[in-house]
Amino acid sequence: MGARGAGLGRFAADLPAVDEFVSLxxxxxxxxxLDVLARRLGLRHLSAKMESLNPTGSYKDRVAAMSLSLARQRGDTGWIATSSGNAGLAMAAYGTRAGLPGFLCLVASAxxxxxxxxxxxxxxxxxVDGVGRQSTGTSESVLFxxxxxxxxxxxxxLGVTAHAFNPDGMRGIDTIGYELAEQAPDATHVYVPTGGGGLLVAVARGLRHRNHPARVVVAQPEGCAPIVRFLDGEVPRPAVDRCDTDISALQLPHPPDGQLAADAVLHSRGWGTAADDKAILSAQRLLAATEGVFVEPASAATVACLLADVERGRITADDHPVLLMSGAGWKDLGRFAEDVDRLPMVDLAGVPDRVDAWAATATTRT
Known part of the structure; x- marks a missing residue:
């Protein structure tokens, strides 16, 4: 079902033991x-780790591959999970691939x-209503x-993508750190979009296991930044009362792996940065317009936070930050509906004039 020399199987010796990997x-x-964006920011090097190119469009495929491989190994009758979208799709695809039935509790606002x-x-x-935007730690706990x-x-x-519930399955994400150690040995910082904290914990662990010295930076939306606020000394633990952000996948006021994530950041000598929703959505468009890279808003949080850190002098020209692109842009398209509605309509005869008008301005900028 999955070759041991490819994908997660390439790192089988460093992962929980299974006879066969479930793989897509x-x-x-x-x-x-990201050379264009690097020049704009005055950086010599800037890179993006394209987790958005996994089979179902997010890094959660690594968790699902490891989890379903373990489920088959252990003889489980099926799987159950919660999700704001990415994990659910990954578990559904890999569960089907493994031949195991599954049940998913999806955030209603996904x-x-x-x-x-x-x-x-x-x-x-x-x-499931009552979780996601405007959720509280109590509602999350009841669902879990x-x-x-x-x-x-x-x-x-139990396919919940958090170390608090599924520590062995989450080991699949360690492979991001293993790959970064091969691909970017000179990386100085790794920016990680952070909701529940599990992605950051595993990436940091993978980097440590490969003795990579990169600092790990938490990127969160200001409306739900419990780990950033904890690292900044604003709250006594990585938790906030309520989530107030529209950035899907980063809407966890009580992140299950919040303390583990904070510890991993501190161990790497990293920090946390938050950006508001407007800055994150602007960064999403900026990345697409400058580099042709279209990712979901959660991924763009890394761009917005990097912009803020460059402005503050936390990142300098000699650094090589890596941005973790956790999910693909097609996963959250609703905010572009108004752009589509504004598309000009012309008849066939009007096409040449439109092209000529466009060429008069566009070609002079290239």
Missing amino acids: GEGDTPLIP PLEKRLPLMPYPIGLVA DHVCAAAERHRLF
């Missing part, structure tokens, strides 16, 4: 230079583009309690 071709994602791709898969699925209890009742693999 995840991992070994490219690291690409973007349509994260809900629609779930429809072809033969899984149990409910949309329900899912954990169901996993125990029905002997299901």
Whole structure:
């Protein structure tokens, strides 16, 4: 089902033991230079780790591949998970690949583009209200309690993508750190979009395991930045009362792996940076317009936070930051609907004039 010499299998000796990896071709994602953006920021080097190019469009494929491989190894009857979208799609795809039934509790406010791709898969699925935007730590805890209890009742693999619930499955993300050690040995900082904290914990662990000295930077939206606020000494623990951001996947006021993430940042001598939703969405457009890289807003949080850190002098010309692009842009398209509505309509005869008008300005800028 999956070759041991490719994808996660390439790192089998450093991962939980399984006889066979469930695979759809995840991992070994490219690291690409962002030269135009680097010049704009006065940096000699800037790179992006393209986790958005995994089979279902996010780094969660690494978790799902490891989790479903373990589920088969352990003889579980199926799987159960919670998700704001990315993990759900990954678990549905890899669960189907593994031949294991699954049940998903999806955040009701998840973007349509994260809900629609779930429809072809033969899984149990409910949309859960009260979590996501405007959620509280209490509502998150209740949902996790329900899912954990169901996993125990029905002997299901607990596929929640957090170390607090699924530490062995989360080891699949360590491979990002392993790959970065190969691809960017000179990287000085790795910016990680952070919601529950699990991605950052695993990336930092993978870097440490390969003795890579990069500092790890938490990137969060200001409306839900519990780990950043904890690192800045504003709150006594990495938790806030309520989530107030529209950035999907980063809406966890009580991140399950918040303390582990904070510890990993401090161990790497990194820090936390927050940016408001407007800056994050602007950064999403900037990355597409300058580099042709279209990622979901959660990924663009790394760009917005890097811009802020350059302005503050935290990042200098001699540094080589790497931005972790956690998910693809097609996963959250609703905010571009107004742009589509403004498209000019012309008849066939009007096409030449439109092209000529465009060429008069566009070609002079190249």
